[in-house]
Amino acid sequence: MxxxxxxxxxxxxxxxxxxxxxxxxxxxxxxxxxxxxxxxxxxxxxxxxxxxxxxxxxxxxxxxxxxxxxxxxxxxxxxxxxxxxxxxxxxxxxxxxxxxxxxxxxxxxxxxxxxxxxxxxxxxxxxxxxxxxxxxxxxxxxxxxxxxxxxxxxxxGSKPNTPAYSVCMECKRCGTVCVMVAHGTPCLGPITHDGCGAICPSYNRGCYGCFGPKETPNTDSLAARFSELGATNQDIVQVLRNFNAWAEPFRRESEAHEKKVRKNKDNSR
Amino acid sequence: MKKKSAKTRTIRVDALTRVEGEGGLHVKIRDGKVIDVKLKIFEPPRFFEALLRGRNCEEAAGITSRICGICPIAYQMSTVHAVEDALGVRVDGQLRALRRLIYCGEWIESHALHVYLLHAPDFLDYDDAIQMAQEHPELLQRGLKLKKAGNEIIRFLGGREIHPINIRVGGFYKAPSRKSLLALEEQLKWAREAALETVRWTAGLPFPEFEQDFLFVALRHETEYPFNEGRIVSNRGLDIPVRDYEQLFSEEHVEHSTALHSSLKDHDSYFVGPLARYNLNFDRLSPMAREAALAAGLRAVCRNPFQSIVVRSVEILYACDEALRIIEEYEMPEKPAVDFVMKAGTGTSCTEAPRGILYHRFRFDDHGAILDAKIVPPTSQNQKAIESDLLQFVPRNISLPEEELRRRCEQVVRNYDPCISCSTHFLKLHVEHV
The missing domain is CATH 3.40.50.700 (NADH:ubiquinone oxidoreductase-like, 20kDa subunit)
Structure with a gap:
C-alpha cells in the first residue's frame, strides 16, 4: 500500500x-x-x-x-x-x-x-x-x-479565518466598556487589526497597536481625537511608532505629526 | 562541514539547534589541543538601547519585552524596577507579591520548555522532544502540561503568555480579585506534584563527571529566594548593591559576536543562572524544594553544569510552591498601582530572569523621556563561561567520533539554556583542527 x-x-x-x-x-x-x-x-x-x-x-x-x-x-x-x-x-x-x-x-x-x-x-x-x-x-x-x-x-486547502476588522469589534463582542469613551484613555483599537482578542481594554488599558493597521484605517480621525484628549503631536508620533511603526498607514500618520513637531519647533525659534 | 589533515581536524556546528535564537560554535584544535573556542552569535543586532532613547520611561517595558519572547516578564520586571528606582517609588505588599507570582509563571514556563523540550533529548539521545514522545509519550505530555501551568499564571495576570500587557510602572493596570486568582490553585497543585516527579526523573539521567571551579553570581535577598530584588553576590565574597554593578562588571565587544561579552573585574568569566542562584541561595528555597533537591542527590552546592537540568527542575518546584503560597495569602489591593510623580532621574535594577541576572540602567528627563539606557542580558554574561567549559570539555572527549563530539559540544552549550535572541547585543559550532 x-x-x-x-x-x-x-x-x-x-x-x-x-x-x-x-x-x-x-x-x-x-x-x-x-x-x-x-x-x-x-x-x-x-x-x-x-x-x-x-x-x-x-x-x-x-x-x-x-x-x-x-x-x-x-x-x-x-x-x-x-x-x-x-x-x-x-x-x-x-x-x-x-x-x-x-x-x-x-x-x-x-x-x-x-x-x-x-x-x-x-x-x-x-x-x-x-x-x-x-x-x-x-x-x-x-x-x-x-x-x-x-x-x-x-x-x-482553505483560506484561514483571520478577520481584518478592528480591535473595537472584538471589544463590543466581549462586552468590554470602551476605555476611550468612558475614561478618556487614548486607544489604538479603532485603527488596529484584531487578533489579540482585545486584551488591553479588558485590563483597563488602551490598545497599543500590536497587530498593526486594520484594513482601511482612519488614522487621521483617531489622531484628531487623541489631540482633543490632550495628546501632543510628539505623543501621537510615539504612540504610532511601536512594533508596526513601518506599516504604511501608521508610518504615514506618524510622519505627518512629526512634520508638525518640526514646524512648531521652527516657529518657536 | 569537516576538514581533516594529518595534524588538523575541523568540526563545525553552523547552527546550534534547540536554543533560542541564532548562533554557532567554532573550536580550533592543534595537535590534539584546543587552542581557541568561539561562541558565535549571528543574531542580527536590533539596537534596543539606541531605540529606547527619546521614548517615555512608562512605555519602556512594552519595548524591552520585545527583546525576548521566551522571557518577556524578566525584561518587563527589570525595566519597571529601574524606572521605579529612579522615581523613588516603592511597590510593596500584595502588588509586590503579584510581581513575584507572575515571575514564578515565567520560571515554570521557561524551565519546563528547556528541561523537557530542549535539554532532555540530549540525555536520552533523541533529535527532539517529538521523537522522544514516540517512545516516552508520558514524558512530553507531563512537560507540556507543566509548561502550560506556568503560562496560565502569565496569561491570567499578564493578559497573554508572550509579551503580556498588564505590568506597568507602579504595579499593574488591573489587579485580580482573590476569587479569580484562586482558580489557578488546582492546576498549580498538580504542577507542584509534576515538578517533584521532574526532579526525581532528571536526577536519574546520565551525567558526565564535569565539576568546574566556577565563579557564581546571583542575587541574594534577606529572606527570599531571589526574583526582583537583592544584593549581587558571588561564591568568592562579592557582595554589592545593584547600583554598583557597572563599577565591577564590564562589557566588551568582540568580532565574532553581536552580543557583548561581560566580565567581572579581575576575573575571566563568571556564571549566572539556575546553578548560580541555587548555589548562592540554597538556604532560601522552600523546605519542600530543599528536601527534594537533597533526596535527588544534589548537595547544597552543584558544580556540574550538566546537572543544571536537575537544578532547573528544583526551581520549577520552588516556583510552584511559592506561587501557591502567594495565592493562598492574597488579598486584592485597594489600587492596582502606586501613584507617582514623574521627575528626572537615573535608576538601576537587577532581576533574576530564568537564565540569570538581567541588569538595567535608565536615565530620563523631567518628562520621563529616556536619555540613555543600558541592558545586560544573562546569556551575554554566560558567553565566556560557555567558552571556558568547552575549552575543558573538548580535550577530555577528543577521542570521540566527530559526530558524537559535535553533539556533546552542543549539549555543553545547552546546559546554559542560552537565549541568543536576548543577547543581541549571542551562537554556530565549528571545531577546527589546525
Whole structure:
C-alpha cells in the first residue's frame, strides 16, 4: 500500500525575539496533534533533525536587517511551496524598524564599541518587500489560535479565518466598556487589526497597536481625537511608532505629526 | 562541514539547534589541543538601547519585552524596577507579591520548555522532544502540561503568555480579585506534584563527571529566594548593591559576536543562572524544594553544569510552591498601582530572569523621556563561561567520533539554556583542527 506523505513544515528566523515561533511550542494541548498531521522538518529551535527541503509550508519569523539575510530570504522562498510570514517583524519590520526613522550609524555607535564589526542594513523591512508572501499573520506576538488556524487551513486547502476588522469589534463582542469613551484613555483599537482578542481594554488599558493597521484605517480621525484628549503631536508620533511603526498607514500618520513637531519647533525659534 | 589533515581536524556546528535564537560554535584544535573556542552569535543586532532613547520611561517595558519572547516578564520586571528606582517609588505588599507570582509563571514556563523540550533529548539521545514522545509519550505530555501551568499564571495576570500587557510602572493596570486568582490553585497543585516527579526523573539521567571551579553570581535577598530584588553576590565574597554593578562588571565587544561579552573585574568569566542562584541561595528555597533537591542527590552546592537540568527542575518546584503560597495569602489591593510623580532621574535594577541576572540602567528627563539606557542580558554574561567549559570539555572527549563530539559540544552549550535572541547585543559550532 502506498503511504501518504505528510506535508513538510519549516520554521525560519530572521531579526526577531523568537516569540512567534515559540507560539507553536506554546500550543501545549495541540502540539502532538499538529506533529501527527505535518512533519516538523526544519525547526532548529525545537529539533536537531533538519530534513532537506523543499518544504510544503514555511513559517517565517523576523524582519530583514542584514545584507546576509537579504540574500537568505530568497533561498528560503526557493525552498518553500507556501510561505507564511508570522508576526509584526515579518509583516511590518518590527520594533527594530524604529531605526528606519533615524540614522542607523548613530544606533550602532550607541550600542557597539566597534562599529566595524557590525554588518547591518539602514532599514528593517518586512519579508514581503523582498519575496512573494502567500499569507501574512499579524501580531506582536501572533495569537497561537490563529497560528493553528493557518496550519489547519493549509492542511485543508482553505483560506484561514483571520478577520481584518478592528480591535473595537472584538471589544463590543466581549462586552468590554470602551476605555476611550468612558475614561478618556487614548486607544489604538479603532485603527488596529484584531487578533489579540482585545486584551488591553479588558485590563483597563488602551490598545497599543500590536497587530498593526486594520484594513482601511482612519488614522487621521483617531489622531484628531487623541489631540482633543490632550495628546501632543510628539505623543501621537510615539504612540504610532511601536512594533508596526513601518506599516504604511501608521508610518504615514506618524510622519505627518512629526512634520508638525518640526514646524512648531521652527516657529518657536 | 569537516576538514581533516594529518595534524588538523575541523568540526563545525553552523547552527546550534534547540536554543533560542541564532548562533554557532567554532573550536580550533592543534595537535590534539584546543587552542581557541568561539561562541558565535549571528543574531542580527536590533539596537534596543539606541531605540529606547527619546521614548517615555512608562512605555519602556512594552519595548524591552520585545527583546525576548521566551522571557518577556524578566525584561518587563527589570525595566519597571529601574524606572521605579529612579522615581523613588516603592511597590510593596500584595502588588509586590503579584510581581513575584507572575515571575514564578515565567520560571515554570521557561524551565519546563528547556528541561523537557530542549535539554532532555540530549540525555536520552533523541533529535527532539517529538521523537522522544514516540517512545516516552508520558514524558512530553507531563512537560507540556507543566509548561502550560506556568503560562496560565502569565496569561491570567499578564493578559497573554508572550509579551503580556498588564505590568506597568507602579504595579499593574488591573489587579485580580482573590476569587479569580484562586482558580489557578488546582492546576498549580498538580504542577507542584509534576515538578517533584521532574526532579526525581532528571536526577536519574546520565551525567558526565564535569565539576568546574566556577565563579557564581546571583542575587541574594534577606529572606527570599531571589526574583526582583537583592544584593549581587558571588561564591568568592562579592557582595554589592545593584547600583554598583557597572563599577565591577564590564562589557566588551568582540568580532565574532553581536552580543557583548561581560566580565567581572579581575576575573575571566563568571556564571549566572539556575546553578548560580541555587548555589548562592540554597538556604532560601522552600523546605519542600530543599528536601527534594537533597533526596535527588544534589548537595547544597552543584558544580556540574550538566546537572543544571536537575537544578532547573528544583526551581520549577520552588516556583510552584511559592506561587501557591502567594495565592493562598492574597488579598486584592485597594489600587492596582502606586501613584507617582514623574521627575528626572537615573535608576538601576537587577532581576533574576530564568537564565540569570538581567541588569538595567535608565536615565530620563523631567518628562520621563529616556536619555540613555543600558541592558545586560544573562546569556551575554554566560558567553565566556560557555567558552571556558568547552575549552575543558573538548580535550577530555577528543577521542570521540566527530559526530558524537559535535553533539556533546552542543549539549555543553545547552546546559546554559542560552537565549541568543536576548543577547543581541549571542551562537554556530565549528571545531577546527589546525
Amino acid at each position: 502506498k503511504r501518504i506523505r505528510k506535508p513538510k513544515l519549516a520554521v525560519w528566523k530572521f531579526a526577531s525575539c523568537d516569540g512567534c515561533q515559540l507560539s507553536l511550542l506554546d500550543c501545549e494541548d495541540e502540539l502532538l496533534a499538529v506533529a501527527g498531521k505535518i512533519e516538523i522538518a526544519n525547526f532548529p529551535e525545537a529539533s536537531s533533525k533538519i530534513v532537506k527541503g523543499p518544504y510544503d509550508l514555511s513559517l517565517v519569523e523576523g524582519s530583514i536587517t542584514t545584507p546576509h539575510d537579504e540574500i537568505r530570504i530568497h533561498e528560503v522562498r526557493r525552498a518553500s511551496k507556501f510561505l507564511v510570514t508570522i508576526g509584526a517583524c515579518a509583516t511590518a519590520g518590527g520594533i527594530q524598524a524604529l531605526r528606519n526613522f533615524k540614522d542607523v550609524k548613530e544606533f550602532i555607535s550607541i550600542v557597539y564599541a566597534h562599529p566595524e564589526y557590525i554588518s547591518t542594513l539602514n532599514k528593517s523591512t518586512p519579508i514581503a518587500d523582498h519575496v512573494k508572501v502567500d499569507f501574512e499573520l499579524r501580531g506582536c506576538p501572533i495569537n497561537k489560535d490563529q497560528l493553528l488556524e493557518v496550519i489547519r487551513a493549509y492542511l485543508h
